[in-house]
Amino acid sequence: MKGLLFREFYLGRKYYMMSLLMFLLVMTISLLTNLSLICGNLSRLSEDSIFQVNENALTIMTILPCLVIFISFCTDGGVTFSDYNTHWLKYCGTTPMSEKKIITVKFTAKIISLVTAFIFSLIYTVILGAITGDRFSFSAFKNLFIIFTFAVVFSSIFIMLSIDCKDKNAVTKRLVAIFAALYVPTMIYVITLMNNSAEEDIFQGVVMPAVDKIKNILFPLSPVIITVSVAVCYAMSIRFLKRREN
Amino acid sequence: MVDFENAIEIKSLTKAYDGFTLNNINFNVPKGSIMGFIGQNGAGKTTTIKLILNLLKRDSGEIKILGMDNISDEYEIKSQIAAVFDELPFHDDLNAKQIGIILSDIFANWNKDTYNDFLDRFTLSQKKKIRAFSKGMKMKLQIAAALSHKARLLIMDEATTGLDPVVRNEILDIFLEYLQDENNSILMSSHITTDLEKIADSVTFIDKGKILLSGYKDDILESHGLIKCRKSDCQYIESDDIVSTRMNDFGAEIMVHDRRKCLEKYSGAVIDSTTLEEIMLFYVRRDKKEWF
Structure with missing residues (x-):
């Protein structure tokens, strides 16, 4: 499978490199901001009563590099679409390569890239911890693992849809539909929480505790979620990859 | 290894589409020979080739390739055949060397030395990206890839279309060399009947989904x-x-x-x-x- 995996990464190399550069850029900004908060200009500014560092923005910024690398590593930079455009998949149908092998290569490549994203995020979190003085904790690992779980689910769905739709626009439409379907109940849940709360800082007082609660439920279930989503999307992708026309 | 007389045997093959029917197709490609498969656009050549390669579901009939059933023995057959299309099926960001690495992962019988010899013979750069290749070079690369895993049968669909006469002749010479081994056979669909007149042993002529003529080329020309x-x-x-x-x-x-x-x-x-x-x-x- 080495040659086929090489093909996946080589064809997606520009996309992966760009994603990595973006990650490094956002990571640098985040680390410098945190460094500045401790011993730089921002620390002096935050002591000033006129300027206060927005805690919510800082929380988002801290996790942003991880989100950047995980979200971008979820897709394959259009390799699967080009497999259709260049007739590679038609050619595969004339070789002894089975549908199972073609899909296995796609999923293996994705798992490898997401594990890479996880390692990069872990390194970033450790460096951040060293700067801020917060030792790398189980809670940080838990956060990363939940992001990793979501990334695995999303990329499995992405591979399945790419194989089924063969076209970037069609995949985008379906993903938007899935997100819209998830967005509505999430917003209803958040608004209900906000309405029932007397907290002044909605983000720290309402949203974050709710996120923590969801994280505590999701973390032990993550291995199951990963296994089930990969297994279902893998089986469906094999079914969708019809080498035989009707 | 299965013993066989015909590299391809097609019996009563039928496939109906909306507005087109491939009707009761029968022909054989004898082992060690090259058969030209001719017909105008939309006659059913590509449909027949897709059915042979099991890329298309047939309605009825029987197809045997190298003595094996093309559905039940699909993977065994596909390790012993090669298909060449009019368009290169590789991403143009790759180079010839990388294609060799990829194909060695697909074909158990892949021979790196044979592949490199073909690249040298065709003066194809190993490191130049495919996008910089001319149409003729792309076809040569596809043929180099097709002949580097000891394929017993070469199936070509309009592969020489759009190539200049010099490249076409060079490719036809390779085919004649390939046929020096009497276990090898070629099915070649083409519009360019002059090429087939040069190298084909037999010819099958299809029109509107029906076989009109099938037999030895010399017999057809003589009659x-x-x-x-x-x-x-x-x-x-x-x-x-x-x-x-x-x-x-x-x-x-x-x-x-x-x-x-x-x-x-x-x-x-x-x-x-x-x-x-x-x-x-x-x-x-x-x-x-x-x-x-």
Whole structure:
């Protein structure tokens, strides 16, 4: 499978490199901001009563590099679409390569890239911890693992849809539909929480505790979620990859 | 290894689409030979090839490749055959060396040395990206890839279309070399009948989803003839002998399907030998009988 995996990464190399550069850029900004908060200009500014560092923005910024690398590593930079455009998949149908092998290569490549994203995020979190003085904790690992779980689910769905739709626009439409379907109940849940709360800082007082609660439920279930989503999307992708026309 | 006489055996193959039916196709490609598969656009050549490769579901019939069933023994067959299409199926960001690495992962019998020898012979750069290759170079690369895993059967779909005569000749020479091994065979679909006249042992002519002619090329060329006569003389030729008649300002050209019989029957007539292209042209217009 080495040659086929090489093909996946080589064809997606520009996309992966760009994603990595973006990650490094956002990571640098985040680390410098945190460094500045401790011993730089921002620390002096935050002591000033006129300027206060927005805690919510800082929380988002801290996790942003991880989100950047995980979200971008979820897709394959259009390799699967080009497999259709260049007739590679038609050619595969004339070789002894089975549908199972073609899909296995796609999923293996994705798992490898997401594990890479996880390692990069872990390194970033450790460096951040060293700067801020917060030792790398189980809670940080838990956060990363939940992001990793979501990334695995999303990329499995992405591979399945790419194989089924063969076209970037069609995949985008379906993903938007899935997100819209998830967005509505999430917003209803958040608004209900906000309405029932007397907290002044909605983000720290309402949203974050709710996120923590969801994280505590999701973390032990993550291995199951990963296994089930990969297994279902893998089986469906094999079914969708019809080498035989009707 | 399965013993077989015909590299491809097709019996009563049928496939119906909306508005097109491939009807009861029967032909064989004998082992060690090259068969030309000719017909105009939309005649059913690509559909037949897709059915042979099991890229398309057939309605009925039987296809045997290298003595094995093309569905139940699909993967075993596909490790021993190679398909070449008119377009290179590799991403143009790759180079020849990388394609070798990828294909070695797909074919258990991949021979790196054979592949490199072909690249050298075709003077194809190993490191240059495919996007910088000309159409001829891309076709040579595809043929190098096809012949580097000890394929026993080469199936080509319009592979020489759009290539200049020099490249086409170079490729045809490779095919003749490939056929030096009597276990190897080629099925070659093409519009360019002159190429097939040069190298094909047998020819199958398909039109509107039906096989019109199938047999040894020399027999087909020998049996057909072209009578050139005045328009007024056409009436003396019996319609049963005629495939179709082409009228022009100077007279008429009548394609007959049994030249020997016609030579005896119409003793005064001059019956010229014909070409595959003319045979194809006259058969395609057989329903009109007379055309311009």
